[in-house]
Amino acid sequence: MSALAHMIETRGVPTTAIGLVRPNLEATRPPRALFVPFQLGRPLGDPGDAAFQRRVLLHALGLLERSDGPVILEDFPEDAPNEQDTPGWAPPFALPVPAMPPAGGWEAALAAEIVLLRPWWEQAQARFGRTTVGVSALPPEAWPAFAAPFLDGRMPEGTPPRGSAALSLRYLADDLKAFCMEAVQAAGPAASSRQINAWFWSATVAGRMLVALRAVAMASDQKGLQTVARFLVPVPWLPADQR
Numbered sequence: 001m002s003a004l005a006h007m008i009e010t011r012g013v014p015t016t017a018i019g020l021v022r023p024n025l026e027a028t029r030p031p032r033a034l035f036v037p038f039q040l041g042r043p044l045g046d047p048g049d050a051a052f053q054r055r056v057l058l059h060a061l062g063l064l065e066r067s068d069g070p071v072i073l074e075d076f077p078e079d080a081p082n083e084q085d086t087p088g089w090a091p092p093f094a095l096p097v098p099a100m101p102p103a104g105g106w107e108a109a110l111a112a113e114i115v116l117l118r119p120w121w122e123q124a125q126a127r128f129g130r131t132t133v134g135v136s137a138l139p140p141e142a143w144p145a146f147a148a149p150f151l152d153g154r155m156p157e158g159t160p161p162r163g164s165a166a167l168s169l170r171y172l173a174d175d176l177k178a179f180c181m182e183a184v185q186a187a188g189p190a191a192s193s194r195q196i197n198a199w200f201w202s203a204t205v206a207g208r209m210l211v212a213l214r215a216v217a218m219a220s221d222q223k224g225l226q227t228v229a230r231f232l233v234p235v236p237w238l239p240a241d242q243r
Contacts, residue, residue, distance in 0.1 A: 002028030016063045018043045018056065021230060025073055032063040032072045038080045039193060040234050045080040052081060085192045091199060092187040093120055098205045106209055107148035113205045114140050120183040127186060132178045136171040137161040140179060143172055147209065150225075151216055166224030169213070173232045176206050201237040215242060 002025070005015040009031050016032040019025040020040055025033045036056060038045055044053040059076055066072050095116060101109040118140060125131045138146060138161055146156045150169060160168040181196050191199075201207040210232050217229035235243060 002030035002033075005030040005032075014064050016060050018060050022075075023230060029071045029073075031069060032066065034060040034063060034074055034076055036076045036080075039197075042080065046083050049081060052078075083192045083194060085195050086189050089189060089191045089195050091184045091203075093117075093184075095203060098203060098208050100208065101205075104148075104152070106151055106205075106212070107144040109205045110144040110147070110209055111141070114143065114179070117180060117183040120186040121179055124182040124186040128182075131182060133175050133182070136168065136175040138168075138172060138175070140175075143176060147172055147176075147213065150213055151209075153216070164224055166217075166222065166228045169217070169225070170228040170231050173210055173213070176210065180204055180206050197234075197237065201233075207237075211237075211239065211242070214238075218242075 001017055001019070005017055008015050014032070015030070016034070017025075017030045018034050018036055019030075020036060020038060020043055022035045025035055034056070036043055036045075044056050046052070055078070056076060059074075063072055063074060093116075095113065098109075098113075121131075121133075121140075133140070136143070147169065149156045150165075155165050156168075162168040162171050177200065180200050184196060184199060185191065201211070214229045214232040217225040217232065220226060220229075233242075
């Protein structure tokens with residue numbers, strides 16, 4: 001996004017951007033950008049709130065009137081309105097309480113969880129008529145064997161499906177989150193996004209594995225893994241010592 005903005009500006013067209021990850025905006029330095037402290041995937045706030053979304057857009061467009069560049073990075077002054085939780089919501093299934101697997105045990109633990117969740121994920125596809133799983137170009141049963149080696153400081157075997165191991169890990173994380181979050185919506189009343197996120201990051205092996213993967217990637221000497229690490233876990237769900 002930032003590289004594209006710079007390219008467009010060299011052709012004489014002013015640009016403005018909206019970003020959800022402030023460190024990325026600081027590193028890539030687009031000519032004008034508005035940081036919004038919202039949930040990932042919701043750069044304008046909650047769906048359906050047209051008045052709030054309009055305020056975000058007008059603030060971002062207002063940066064085009066500024067002349068104090070060359071780089072302008074501004075924080076949006078409002079939090080997104082609080083989405084209401086569904087009283088009494090609970091997943092339609094029970095998972096074992098996730099524990100930190102012993103060394104080398106992540107692959108088996110994640111594989112077992114995927115087996116338990118897969119029928120619910122398939123039921124969710126039938127319920128909603130779609131899925132967002134698929135960006136990694138790997139089937140669910142291949143995810144544990146691809147992701148686990150990173151925790152031991154190794155690269156997965158074979159050719160990465162997305163060109164590089166780091167980029168493939170990023171897309172696998174997206175698929176894993178979508179898989180679990182779709183599965184938990186297979187039956188029963190709709191939950192708020194906060195409830196779904198809280199369940200995923202606190203009650204699944206998948207969530208805990210992504211937190212562990214992020215820590216390893218951040219500490220890696222490979223720039224690609226360091227970059228990808230920022231996309232694995234939203235800041236509100238990081239342990240205090242990783243924020």
